[in-house]
Amino acid sequence: MGERFCDINLRINGEDISARVEARKTLIDFLRDDFGLTGSHIGCEHGVCGACTVLIDGAAARGCLVLAVQCDGAKVDTIEGLSDSGVLIDLQDAFIRRNALQCGFCTPGMLITAQELLSRGGVPSRERIRDHISGNYCRCTGYHAIVDAIELTAKARESTRAGRDA
Amino acid sequence: MDSGLLASLGPVMTAMKLSPDQPSPLSALDRPNSYIGRSVPRPNLARLTQGRGQYVSDVVLPRMAHVAFVRSPHAHARIKTIDTAQAKNAPGVIAVVTGAELTKVITPWVGVLTHLKGIKSAPQHAIAVDRACWQGEAVCAVVARTRAQAEDGCALVNVDYEVLPAVTDAETALDPVTPVIHPALGDNLTFERTLSVGDPDHAFAAADAVVETTFVFGRHTGVTNESRAIVADWNPGEQRLTVYQGTQAPHMTQNLFAKHLGLEEHQVRVLTRDVGGSFGLKVHIYADEMATVALSKLLKRPVKFIADRFESFVTDIHARDHRIKAKIGVNRDGTITAFEIDDLTGIGPYSVYPRTSGIEANQVVSLVGGSYTCPNYRARARVVFQNKNVMCQYRAVGHPIATAVTEGLVELAATKIDMDPAELRRRNLFADDNYPATSAAGLKFEKLSHHASLDKILAMMDYGKLRAEQAELRACGIHRGIGLASFIEVTNPSAAFYGIGGARISSQDGATVRLDSAGAVFVHSGVTEQGQGAESVLAQCVATSFGVPIERVRVVTGDTDNTPYGGGTWASRAAGIGGEAAWQAGKALRQNVLAAAASILQADPKALDIRAGIIVDADTGRERMGLDEVARVVYFRPDTLPPGFQAEFVATRHYVPRQWPFAFTNGVQASYLEVDIRTGAIKLLRHWCVEDCGTVINPQLVDEQIRGGIVQGIGAALFEHCLYDEAGQFLNGNLMDYLVPMAPEMPDIEIDHVVTPTADSELGAKGCGEAGTAGAPAAVMNAVNDALRPLGAAPITTMPITPERVLGALLRA
Numbered sequence: 001m002g003e004r005f006c007d008i009n010l011r012i013n014g015e016d017i018s019a020r021v022e023a024r025k026t027l028i029d030f031l032r033d034d035f036g037l038t039g040s041h042i043g044c045e046h047g048v049c050g051a052c053t054v055l056i057d058g059a060a061a062r063g064c065l066v067l068a069v070q071c072d073g074a075k076v077d078t079i080e081g082l083s084d085s086g087v088l089i090d091l092q093d094a095f096i097r098r099n100a101l102q103c104g105f106c107t108p109g110m111l112i113t114a115q116e117l118l119s120r121g122g123v124p125s126r127e128r129i130r131d132h133i134s135g136n137y138c139r140c141t142g143y144h145a146i147v148d149a150i151e152l153t154a155k156a157r158e159s160t161r162a163g164r165d166a
Numbered sequence: 167m168d169s170g171l172l173a174s175l176g177p178v179m180t181a182m183k184l185s186p187d188q189p190s191p192l193s194a195l196d197r198p199n200s201y202i203g204r205s206v207p208r209p210n211l212a213r214l215t216q217g218r219g220q221y222v223s224d225v226v227l228p229r230m231a232h233v234a235f236v237r238s239p240h241a242h243a244r245i246k247t248i249d250t251a252q253a254k255n256a257p258g259v260i261a262v263v264t265g266a267e268l269t270k271v272i273t274p275w276v277g278v279l280t281h282l283k284g285i286k287s288a289p290q291h292a293i294a295v296d297r298a299c300w301q302g303e304a305v306c307a308v309v310a311r312t313r314a315q316a317e318d319g320c321a322l323v324n325v326d327y328e329v330l331p332a333v334t335d336a337e338t339a340l341d342p343v344t345p346v347i348h349p350a351l352g353d354n355l356t357f358e359r360t361l362s363v364g365d366p367d368h369a370f371a372a373a374d375a376v377v378e379t380t381f382v383f384g385r386h387t388g389v390t391n392e393s394r395a396i397v398a399d400w401n402p403g404e405q406r407l408t409v410y411q412g413t414q415a416p417h418m419t420q421n422l423f424a425k426h427l428g429l430e431e432h433q434v435r436v437l438t439r440d441v442g443g444s445f446g447l448k449v450h451i452y453a454d455e456m457a458t459v460a461l462s463k464l465l466k467r468p469v470k471f472i473a474d475r476f477e478s479f480v481t482d483i484h485a486r487d488h489r490i491k492a493k494i495g496v497n498r499d500g501t502i503t504a505f506e507i508d509d510l511t512g513i514g515p516y517s518v519y520p521r522t523s524g525i526e527a528n529q530v531v532s533l534v535g536g537s538y539t540c541p542n543y544r545a546r547a548r549v550v551f552q553n554k555n556v557m558c559q560y561r562a563v564g565h566p567i568a569t570a571v572t573e574g575l576v577e578l579a580a581t582k583i584d585m586d587p588a589e590l591r592r593r594n595l596f597a598d599d600n601y602p603a604t605s606a607a608g609l610k611f612e613k614l615s616h617h618a619s620l621d622k623i624l625a626m627m628d629y630g631k632l633r634a635e636q637a638e639l640r641a642c643g644i645h646r647g648i649g650l651a652s653f654i655e656v657t658n659p660s661a662a663f664y665g666i667g668g669a670r671i672s673s674q675d676g677a678t679v680r681l682d683s684a685g686a687v688f689v690h691s692g693v694t695e696q697g698q699g700a701e702s703v704l705a706q707c708v709a710t711s712f713g714v715p716i717e718r719v720r721v722v723t724g725d726t727d728n729t730p731y732g733g734g735t736w737a738s739r740a741a742g743i744g745g746e747a748a749w750q751a752g753k754a755l756r757q758n759v760l761a762a763a764a765s766i767l768q769a770d771p772k773a774l775d776i777r778a779g780i781i782v783d784a785d786t787g788r789e790r791m792g793l794d795e796v797a798r799v800v801y802f803r804p805d806t807l808p809p810g811f812q813a814e815f816v817a818t819r820h821y822v823p824r825q826w827p828f829a830f831t832n833g834v835q836a837s838y839l840e841v842d843i844r845t846g847a848i849k850l851l852r853h854w855c856v857e858d859c860g861t862v863i864n865p866q867l868v869d870e871q872i873r874g875g876i877v878q879g880i881g882a883a884l885f886e887h888c889l890y891d892e893a894g895q896f897l898n899g900n901l902m903d904y905l906v907p908m909a910p911e912m913p914d915i916e917i918d919h920v921v922t923p924t925a926d927s928e929l930g931a932k933g934c935g936e937a938g939t940a941g942a943p944a945a946v947m948n949a950v951n952d953a954l955r956p957l958g959a960a961p962i963t964t965m966p967i968t969p970e971r972v973l974g975a976l977l978r979a
Contacts, residue, residue, distance in 0.1 A: 024314070033312075038224035039217015041442070043391050044475040048901035051391055079217030092215040096207055099870050103697030104214030105391040105442030111215065130909040137901070139391050139443045140697050142877030142938075143909040145870055 008072040012037070013081025021068045028052040028063030030071075031078060039079035039108050043137065050136035053109035054078050060116045079108035088115055091153045100149035102140030110136045114150045121161075123154040198777050198787075201706040201716055202929070205866035208702040209721070210440075210695065220439040222395035222412045223472050230397065230468040231260050233461055234316035235454055236306040236323045237480065238298030241332035241553040241894025242347070245296055245325060248306055253322040258315030261465055262323065263307045265293035272460035273426045277517035279667030282524040285357040285549075287517035288348035292426075292457040298327070299347060299515035300555050301894055302480025304454055309461055309469060332553040332894040336489065336512030339550035347515055347551045356517055356549040357524035359531050363606045364542035369504035373495030377578040381571050382964040385487035386886035388560055389906055392442020393473040394482060396455045398462035407434045409459060412441040414449040414694055415734030420726045421670045422451050422520060423459050438724030444696040445561040445878065447482050449736045450518050454481060479899030484888050485526065485560035487512055488567050492534075494575035495542075500585050500593040504542035505535040505606070507571060511549050514556035520669050523557055524549055529564025529656070534572050536605045537616055537652045537832065538594040543606035553894045563737075565655060565940035566879055573651040573944035574951075574963055581955065587948070588624060591652055592617065609654070612825075614832040615858045615920040616652055622918055623650075623834045623856040632838065640956065646851070647953025649837045651944035657738035657859070657933025658829035658924070660822060674822035675739075676730025677748040679708055679755045681815040683801045685779060685793030686718040687755070692732015693744030694724050698935055699867035700740040704748045706863055707929065711752030712759075713776030714793065730818060738933020741863055742829060743821055746927040750819035762813040763796050766806075821927065829924045829932040833857035835876070835941035837949040843957065843976055846969030848884060848950060850913040855941065859934035860923040868934045869917045875938020876915055881907040882939075883946040887966050954979075 009018050012035065021030055026045075031037040031054070043051030045064045052063035055077040082088050088111055094100070101107040110133060117124060117132040124132070129150045130143065138146060213219060250262040274289040294305045308319035331345050338344050339354040346354055370376050397410040407429065413419050416436035424431045441448065458471040473481060488511045495503035509530050513523035527547035535543055576594075580587040595616035596603050603611045627648075636646045664671040678690040689708045695701045701721040709716040722728060730747075733739065756776055763781045764771035767790055775784040781791045799806060800813040807813070823829060838852040855872055862868050885905035889897040898904045923930025943965060950972070951961045958979035962971055 022314075029314075032224075036226075037217075038221075039219075041221070041392065042223065042472075043393075044901045046475065046900060046902065049391065083216040083218075088215075092212070095215050096211040099205075099208065099211070099699070099866050101211060101214055101697075102699070102870065102874060103391065103441060103443045104211070104219050105221065105440075107215055108217045126914070127910075130912070134908050134910045137389075137391060137906060137908065139389060139445070139878070139906070140874045141870060142873035142875075142907075142915060143912050144873050144915050147909065147914075 006069045008069055010071050010073065011075045013077055023067070023069055025068045026064050027066040027068050027071055030068035031063060037078050037080055041105050041108065043105070048137065050109045050113060051106050053112045053136065055112060060113050079112065082112065090156060091115060091118065094149040094153045098145050098149040098152065100141060100145040106136055106138045110138065110146060118150065118154055118157065123158050126151060197710050197713065199710065199713060201710045202861065202863055203865065205864055206702055206706055206716055208699050209705065210701060214440070221392055221442050222397060222410050223392060225397045225410045227397065227399055227468040230470055231309045231311060231465065232313040232316045233307050233309045233458055233469050233471045234313060234320050235304035236308065236320045236325060238294065238301060238303045238305050240298060240327055240329050241301045241334065242330040243298050243327040244330060245294065245298060245305055246328055247326045249324040250306065253308055253319040256315065256319045256322055258311040259308060259319040260311065261309045262319065263309070263461060263464065265291050265295040265305065268293050268457060268460050269295060271427065271464050272456055275426060275519045277519040277522050279522050279664065279669055281667035282357055282522060282528060285517065285522055285524045286351050287356060288351060290453060290516045290519065292453050292460055300553050301896055302555055304457060307457055307461060309465060334552055334554060334890060334892055334894045336510050336550050336552060339512060339552055347553065354551040356513060356551055357527065358548045359528055361531055361543065361545045361607060366504045366506055366542045366544040369542035370493065370495045373503040374498045375579065375582045376493060376495050377575060377582050378493045379578065379961065379963050381490045381492060381574060383486045383488045383567055384887035384966050385484045385557070386882055386888055387479065387482055387484045388445045388447030390443035390445060390447055393475060393478040394448065394452060394455065395472045396458050397468055397470045398459040399468040400462040400466060402466050405433060407459060407463065409434065409436045411436055411438060412448055413438055414444045414696060414736050415671065416694065416724055416726050417692065417731055418671050418734065419451060426456060427459060427463055436726045438694055441696050446559050446563065446736065450483055450521060450558055452481060475901060476899055479904065480555055480896055483518060483558040483560060484555050485557055486567060486882065487557055488530065490567070490571050492571050492575055494579050496579040496583055498583055500583065500590045502538055502540040502579065502594045505540060505575065506544045507534050509547040512552040512554065513549055514554050515551055516556055518556050518558035520671065521559055521664060525559055526564045530568045532607050532609060533564055533568035533654065536607060536609050536654045537572065537596065539596055540594060541606050554890055555896070561875065561878060562936035562939035565653065565936060566882060566943045569651055569653045569940050570944040570947055574947060577948045577951065578961060587650055588620065588629065591620060591650065595620065595652060609830065610826060611830050612924055613922050614654070614830060615922045616832055618920045619832060619834045619856040619858060620652065622920060623836055623854050626854050626856070626916060626918060627836055644840065645843055645953045645957065646838065646840045647949035647951065649945045649948025649952055650834065651941045651948060652834045653832065653941040655738065655831045655933070655937050655940050656828045657831055658742035658823050659737045659739060660824070660827045662827035663737060672731060672733040674820050675732035675744045675747050676818060676820040677704065677744065677751040678730055678816060678818040679712065679751045681755065681759060681793065681797055683797050685797050686720065687712055687714055688720050688722060689748055690722045690729045691744050691748060692730050692734065693740040694735045696735050698740065698871055699864060700735060700744060702867060703741045703745050703863050707745045707749040708752035711749045712756045714779040718779055730820065738935040742927065742931045742933050743823065745863060745931055746929050747819050747821040749929050750821060751817050754817035754819055758814045758817055759793070759796060762800050763791065765808055765811050766796065766799055767791065823926045825926045829926060831857065831859050831932045831934070831937060833937050833941060835945040837945040839946065839949045839953065841950060841953040841972060846972035848967065848972065850880065850911065853913045853915045855915065855938065856918050856920060857934060857937045858920040858922050859937070860921065860932040861930040862919060862921060863929070863931055871935050872917050872938040873915045875936060876942040877907050877912055879939040879942025880912065880946055882965060883943040884966050
C-alpha cells in the first residue's frame with residue numbers, strides 16, 4: 001500500500017500551486033473542494049456525463065477519472081480560468097444568444113469540449129459537432145441549440161481568419 | 167417597436183438576430199416598448215457560461231458536515247440489528263444515526279390526497295425503521311467532516327437483514343397468493359379509477375373494425391445532470407432552519423420541513439438558487455432530504471447531502487411503468503366510435519409525498535382520446551405497490567403514455583381501414599371552430615387548434631412529398647417511417663390539481679415589484695428558475711407592463727423569506743401564472759409611479775405613460791422626466807410633494823386561473839426515421855412539432871423548451887429503461903448501462919406555432935414545458951411501425967424500442 005497523502009505541484013489557471021492531497025482524491029474534488037473552483041461540475045463520477053471536463057495540458061479530460069496526484073507537474077485549466085482569459089468569449093456569447101443552455105450544469109464541460117473541436121480550425125459539419133460532444137450529457141436542450149451555437153462560432157472564427165488572411 | 171428604443175438597446179438587440187424577434191400582434195399587449203413575443207436573451211446565462219453558477223452542490227457553510235447513507239441491498243428485508251460501533255470510531259465521523267433514532271426528530275408521512283378517492287399508502291420514515299421496502303432505501307446515516315469520510319463510515323456499519331419476499335411484478339401484485347407489502351392496508355392496491363362514458367359496448371359492437379393491443383412502457387427516470395442536493399442549517403440561536411435546496415417548489419418544501427420537524431413555517435427558510443435540471447423530479451420531497459434536515463436539527467450544524475449518481479438511480483422518482491391493454495373501434499369512413507383502456511402501473515412501496523403516486527394513472531385515464539370527438543370511452547386504472555424504487559410525477563405526467571396509447575391506436579385503426587393516418591385524424595379531431603368543448607373523459611377545452619396545427623405540420627414536412635420519397639426509397643430496400651402524434655397538454659393548473667385534495671401546494675402565485683432609487687425595478691416572484699427561463703419571462707412581463715428597458719429589471723426568485731407565497735414551477739405554470747402575476751404587478755406599479763410623476767409635474771396621471779424608463783405624455787410621447795428623477799424626488803425630497811400625497815413604489819399582485827381548471831394546449835409532432843432491418847438500429851432523421859401555447863412570450867425559450875422536451879420523450883421511446891430482476895435488484899443503475907439521449911443520435915428539430923391565447927388572463931399565455939415530452943414517444947413509435955409495416959412486422963407497442971425489439975418484430979413477420 002502506497003502513501004496516503006502526496007505532495008504535488010501543478011499550475012491551475014495559470015497559478016502555481018503546491019498542495020498535499022489524499023492519494024485517492026479525484027482532480028474534480030481537489031479543484032472544487034480545495035480551491036473553490038466550482039465551475040466544473042460533478043454529474044456522474046464515472047466518466048460518462050462530461051460535466052467535470054477540464055483541460056489537462058491543453059487536452060479535454062474528465063476531472064472525475066483523474067486523480068489529483070496524477071496531475072503533479074501538469075497544467076490544469078478550468079472554466080473559471082478560460083473565462084477570465086477571454087479565449088472562450090465568442091463561444092460563450094453564441095451559447096447565450098442561441099439559448100444553448102438551460103440549467104447550465106453541463107455548460108462548462110460542453111464549452112471546453114466544443115473549444116477543443118473549434119481549436120482544430122475549419123467549420124465542422126453538424127454531424128461532426130454532434131459526434132465531438134457525444135460524451136457530454138445535456139438533459140435540458142435536446143442538443144440542437146448547442147450544435148447551432150458551436151457551428152455559428154466556427155463560421156464566425158473562420159470568416160475572421162479569412163478576413164485576416166485576405 | 168420604435169426605432170429609438172432599438173437604438174437605445176444597442177448591442178443587446180442587434181445580437182438577437184439568431185431567433186425570431188417580432189413583437190406580439192396582440193393589441194392588449196402591444197405596449198410601445200413591448201417585450202412580449204421577443205426572444206430576449208436570459209439575464210442569468212452569462213454567469214452560467216463562466217462557471218459562476220451557485221448550485222446547491224457548490225454551497226459550503228461554516229461547520230458544515232456531510233451525510234452519506236447506508237442503503238438496503240435488498241428489495242424487501244427486515245432490519246434485525248444495526249451495529250454502528252465501528253463506524254462511530256472512524257476518522258472524521260461525527261454521528262451515526264439509525265431510522266429509529268431519527269424518529270425522535272422528524273415524524274413520518276403518508277402520501278395520500280382526498281380528491282383521489284380511496285388512495286392509500288403506509289407511513290414512510292426519513293430513514294427506514296425495522297424494514298426496508300426497496301433496494302436503495304436508506305437504513306442508516308453517517309455524518310462526517312467530508313463526504314469521503316462519511317462513505318468510509320457507511321462501509322463500517324453492519325446491518326443484519328432478514329430477507330423478505332419481494333413483490334416486483336405489477337401483474338401479480340393483486341393476486342391473493344402475493345404477499346401484502348403493508349399488511350395494515352389489506353392489499354397491494356394503492357388506487358383505482360374507473361370511468362365509463364357513452365355506450366362503449368354498443369360502439370365497439372357496431373364499429374366496422376376493432377383493433378386491440380397492449381402497450382408497455384419502460385420504467386424510466388429523470389436523470390437531472392445535477393443530482394438532488396440539499397444543505398440544511400439549523401440555527402438553535404435563531405430557532406430557525408435555513409435550507410438550500412434544488413427544488414421546484416420552495417414554499418411547498420418549507421411547509422413540509424416545518425410540519426414534520428414540529429416547527430412553524432416562519433421558522434423555515436428555503437433558498438433555491440441555480441438548479442441543475444428538475445423535470446418534475448425535484449417537485450417531490452425525498453426521504454433522504456427529510457433525513458438531512460432532521461440531522462441538522464439533531465446535530466445543530468449544517469449538513470449537506472448530495473445524491474451520487476448511483477443513489478440517484480435508486481432513489482430519484484421513477485415514472486411511466488405502465489402496462490395498458492387498449493382498444494379502438496372505427497368505421498370505414500374513419501369515424502372513431504370508442505376507446506377503451508385498462509392500465510396497470512406499479513409505483514414502488516410508498517405513494518410519494520405530498521403529490522401522491524396516483525396522479526400519473528389518473529392523468530392517463532383523463533387524457534386518452536382527449537384530442538378526438540369520440541363520445542364513447544371506458545377506462546380502468548389500477549395502481550399497485552411493489553418492492554421497487556418509488557414512482558411519481560415526471561415531466562408531462564401521464565401525457566406521453568396517454569398520447570402513445572391514443573395515437574398508437576389511431577394509426578393501427580388507419581391501417582386497418584386503409585386510410586391515411588393524417589386523414590383519419592382530420593376526421594376525428596375536435597373542430598377548431600366549435601369551442602368550448604368537452605372530451606369524453608370530461609376535460610374542458612376553452613379553445614384548441616388541432617386542425618390548424620395538423621395542416622401546418624403537414625405543410626412543414628411536405629407530407630405528400632415525404633410519402634413519395636418514402637415509397638421510392640422502399641423500392642431500393644431503405645425502410646423509412648413517418649409517424650404523427652396529435653396531443654393535448656394540461657397547463658396553468660388551478661387548485662383542482664392538488665389544493666382541493668388537501669395538499670398545501672399553491673396554485674396561485676404572486677409577484678412584488680419595487681422601484682429602486684435610481685429608476686430600476688426589482689421583481690420578486692414565487693415561481694422558480696429551473697433553467698427554463700422563468701426569470702426572463704418575468705422580466706419581459708414587468709419591463710413591458712411597467713415600461714422600462716429590460717436591462718433595468720432584476721428578478722428575485724427561490725427564497726421563501728423574500729418572495730410572495732406561490733407554488734413554484736411545475737405543470738407548465740411558471741409563465742402562464744407567474745408571468746400574469748408579474749404583468750399585473752408591473753401595471754399596478756406603473757399607476758403608482760404615474761401618480762407620483764403627475765404630482766411632481768402637476769399633470770393628469772391619465773395623460774402620462776412610462777416608456778423605455780421615461781415619463782412621457784401619453785398622446786405625443788414627449789419626454790417629461792426620467793424614472794430616476796421621480797425616484798429621487800420621492801425617496802430623498804418627499805418634502806417637495808403636495809401635502810397628503812404619499813407615493814407607493816412597491817406593488818404586489820397575485821393570479822390564479824379561475825375560469826378553467828386547466829389551460830389545455832394542443833399540438834402535433836411528426837417523426838421521420840430509418841430502420842436498419844439487419845441490425846434493428848433506428849436512425850432519427852427529422853422531427854417536427856407544431857404547438858399552441860397561446861401567447862408566446864419568448865419564442866426562443868418556448869422553442870427550446872419544446873426541443874428539450876422532445877429529446878426527453880425520444881429517450882423514453884428508444885433508450886431509457888430502469889431494468890429490475892425478479893428479486894427487485896436494479897440492474898442498470900448507472901450512466902454506462904442506463905442509456906440517455908446523447909447528441910449524435912438526436913435529430914435537428916423544427917418547430918412552429920399556432921397561437922390561441924387563453925382569455926383567462928390578460929397575457930393569454932398557456933404552458934409549453936411538457937408538450938415536447940408528451941408527444942415525442944408516440945410520434946417515434948408510429949414512425950417505427952410505419953417503417954416496418956410493409957415488411958409484415960407486428961406493430962411494436964413496447965418501449966423503449968430497442969434494436970432487439972425491432973429485430974424480434976421482424977423475426978415474427
